[in-house]
Amino acid sequence: MPGNVQAVERAVAVLRTLAAAGRPLDLAEIAAALELPKTTAFGLVRTLRDVGVVEQHGTGGAYALGDALARLQQTALDPHDLRSIATNWADALAARSRLEVLVTMPEPGGARVVHHVFRPDDSAQELRTGDLLPLHATAAGKVLLAHAVRTPRPTELERYSTRTITQRPRLDAVLRRVRESGWAGETGEFHPDEAGVAVALRGYGGLVVGAVSVRGPIERVTGRDGRPSAGLLDLVRSTAHSISRAVVT
Template sequence: MIKSVEKAFRVLESMSLADGPLRLSDIARMNDMTRSNAFHLLQTLQELDYVRQVEDSTLYELTLKTFEVGARAVSRNSLISVAHPELVRLSDKVPENVMLNTRDGLMNLVADRIESRSVVRTLAHLGARTPLQLVSGGKVQLAYGPESLLAKVCANLVAVTELSVTDPVVLRAQLAQIREQGYAVAIGEVNEAAKGVSCPLRNRHGDVVAAVSISGPMDRLGNDLIAHYVALLRETILLIEAAWADGWRGQSSVARPSSA
């Protein structure tokens, strides 16, 4: 573990979590380092164009180079672009957040998200990564995923809220149920007030490669609604799967770079 690299990323991450530009000494304090150390790190990050100082001030802020790099990393995923329009359509029918979840290692990733237009809504951060077993989208992927994956997840179950599953046996039971009913529900396992429903999305070979989910505040996602939402999800997923499969045949597009 190269220490200076670790520190640099700690700085980067703490800046991304803050909600505005930060002062050098705060950054130093947040990460217990000396001011001079933080200064050198920031200097380096600045030269690399990940950080800049806000005009005529000594405050530091992130550039969007992380976004550039990150976007490049997901862009390989053609599923996202195929799914997006259908998610938008689904979002019109439902007063909740609609999300496309994929797997990234042992994490569930919110690969795309259409925000609910409701005034009271839950936050669905695009790009958010959460342990698979704690969210409905992740559970679906676990339920239909290989045993080897599940084994790894079981090896380090950590509780985030009181409702988080921490017992492998319980988890396996949940997954069995999910397979039986064909959808997953997660209730406040990451966060007390939230609830989500997910259904699996498959590729041409029938492997589950993603999950589409609807999530919102617990009190609005009553059990009576679940069946209805599951139906909507399945409808949407069928359309996405069809469009995606088409993509493989119709993939003759001559793509050339562009000018904005």
């Protein structure tokens, strides 16, 4: 029985490396990450670029995942599929965190809520399924924006509260931290009295296909330092891992 095709394995490794990096990589970085000669790495990324699954930033520039790959992933996973996969874990997260839970997917201009679980209390709440959340002012939006392959960056950063990030350099710095830490937060940036925490959902090849987040009153989400507790962050991360694993199963 014939073995695996090495060129295909290496091409997939390039895609996974670019997806995990969360930023464009130059040829030397790709070659070093895969322990390949530069000439071999160049042949791989050039071919992937020519078929549209990798894009190059200018002549001789760095490489990133291309739109064609994102479109393939979006075709494979529609909102109904993700909602069906995520429901049980989202319900459990709401019960354990005592916060509302949102499962979102990227769309042009925002993060679309495909599943919403109410906070398990008697407070007045509105169903958010179908809402389009701003990318720069919500935890879920920041996660999707930080790992954007297909989602366009907002050209105008609308102000929703006094805490909304409206300066591009500041937003870029926040997105870098999101890629480094693996999670995003918000504190009064969309709704003045609410805070949230989000972690990416990943599909095949490590591509970010959505986000799972918790939201609620600021005092129930963050501590005095403005950060979520380690326990809450672990809950969201664990839920994201479980959903992501189910997506590719």
